[in-house]
Amino acid sequence: MSNNGDDTLDVPDEFPEDEHLRASYGRLEDVLADYRGSSEPDEIAGSTLKQRIMDIVQQESLRGPSTELVSPRGNRFDVTTSAIRAEVRGVIDGIGGLRARRVGLRCVDESASRFDVEASLTMAPTQSLQRVVPQLRAAISEMLNGTFGIETASIDLRVEDIYDD
């Protein structure tokens, strides 16, 4: 990586191992090359541009990795993994007496958007595990398929604690 002080406007030469970040950097590199090659009426100082580049890098870092999915017509697209996890948490929290904790996704078959899902949760003592687990599996599976086109290969649910408040 070069370092020429505040006027350094290049994105890093050595991209991180993370595939998501490499893709983001590749896009940033292309857009930046176009930006520098075009005649902007409001040209900005190199140090300001560098700050904006770092803002983009930081924002991408905060967004985290994406999950690649396939549309009904076979077009590949990305959804931030945090968005998918949030929707699974929403399903769990939407059932009375359950609170979502960690959610994990593991791709089983990329071409078919097929995933293993793991979710941990806490449960109210009044909730019936035998009754709620099938309901929860069905609700998670339905949401993932309807919203993201994800086929669930397995759904592993783990009750970590019983809460009483």
Added chain:
Amino acid sequence: MTDTQSDRLRLFHDDLVRAVSSTPGVARLVPSYREMLSRSARAVFGNDVPEASGIDIVVRRAGTTIYADFYADRGFSTGTITDAVHETVHKIAQADCGADSPGGLSGWGDITIKVRILGIS
């Protein structure tokens, strides 16, 4: 790139932003990298950014890559939204290539569309 080519690219970009924004299921576009580079960081990262473009267009000899980042509306299938965005982009690109192109940029070449959905709103 000449001024005429830049103007054409800007018009193409604006057409894409309008069309993708109004695609059913697209809740809102987010600022594109290009917009973040050219505007103040405060404006970009503010809560209310109505003029956010959300689309980066990278034109190379080998073809054109279009990056669209957006939030999806709840109740829509993200795959169906993606297919609709692909269809919209290709329609606009074809219409644009059919029009006069005085800047000498005769077409956009092979178009690669990269859709990224940042969340459900």
